[in-house]
Amino acid sequence: MGSYSTTVEVQMVRFYQSLNERDRRRYAAIEAIKLGHGGIEFISQLLACNPKTIRRGIAELESEHLNADHQRKKGADAHR
Template identity: 60%
Template sequence: MLREKYSEETEKQMKSFFDSLNEKDRRRYAAIEAIKLGHGGQKYISSVLGCHFQTVMAGINEITNGIKTPDDRIRKPGGGKKKIIDTVENIDEVFFEILKDHTAGSSMDEEIKWTNLSFKEISNAFKSRDVNISYIRQVDISFSILFADGDFEMMNPYCV
């Protein structure tokens, strides 16, 4: 059982300070506070700070085991969602097949190709080929990579 609790005013100050920190510093601050309190401190601190119990545990693990992240990073490398171009087989081939009949060259620069398809139209073409990736995910990741690799640019159909 927890030996002592902080006053309500102290809890508010702790929460305010915690909210001002980045993710890595939040974990570490929560861990330090929980370690100070001893048994029951992890649960108490997670309720005071409004964070998940596992956040406190991860911070304690980082501190006690000396786990370090690079100084310029908040999270360890390798996390997050993988790029769709790395997870969907032949996505680049499907992409260029979709653009094949909707491509024109630039009269100013032969290296640049244009397409009159919008991101939404390209997304629908992917779906019709049973490549189910969300429209937003395509715009954010796939198309920018595929357009860069293929020297494509979007052409505004409303420009004269």
């Protein structure tokens, strides 16, 4: 498994934090896939996200349903 410089890791975390929930899953999934074996654990720790979230992102990327129209709006559940 490859490794990143500290500078790149900081940039990855900043970028990840700027994304919405769905895009975070997918970004983490892509980075984990690029690393191969051990990638899910490494990215999970780096981005402080659950490995299940990354696995869900991988499943989404592997499916053909990358529809942007089904994004949950921020605070959408607040009116329940």
